[in-house]
Amino acid sequence: MGALMNHTVLPPIAADRDLLAELKSVLAGAEEVSISTPDRSAPLPDSVRGLLVDAVTALDRGQAVTVEALRTVLTTQEAAELLGITRPTLVRLLEAGKIPYTSPGRHRRVELADVLEFQRRERERRGQVLEEMAREEAPDPGDAADGFVSTR
Structure with a gap:
């Protein structure tokens, strides 16, 4: 169906639920969010941020998440x-x-x-x-x- 990639992530084990809660808190906050490596940093666009909030919320509820690229x-x-x-x-x-x-x-x-x-x-x-x-x-x-x- 025009998919360039299709990647499914299963809900994490119980030990990682705290990490999900922290990530969700950061993503859903009002401050600007950026992705950083030791060498550089880039701001996270609102569209990607919204996608990540939805994905993390679903994973936190115990649901699997699939990301699929579609042609426009x-x-x-x-x-x-x-x-x-x-x-x-x-x-x-x-x-x-x-x-x-x-x-x-x-x-x-x-x-x-x-x-x-x-x-x-x-x-x-x-x-x-x-x-x-x-x-x-x-x-x-x-x-x-x-x-x-x-x-x-």
Whole structure:
């Protein structure tokens, strides 16, 4: 799927949990963070810092973390795989204008940022729908005299 590398890190042993907590504290702090060696030092960009905070948080929770490099321009198949849908479904979304795309030749190309933005919007929309469904008034089973609720 366009991966240049794929590296999975398993959660550390219990003895290293204190190191994770310290690293998370440093990364999540307000001060600028830099990486240092005996010879030189470089500031840590905010995007990399955020990635490291997320990774360290997941490891601290006992989860494995995988880092995978993706190209910034995807084929329709790569975009579909990223979204967990079929390529024909993705093409329908593209043609409906839900995700922007370009056609430099015969094939469509999709920007990774646009796919991730669509994914974020869909998660948000689904969350709102679930909240609305949860707020809908449902019959109270205690109202039925015999303990059964009529469904028809």
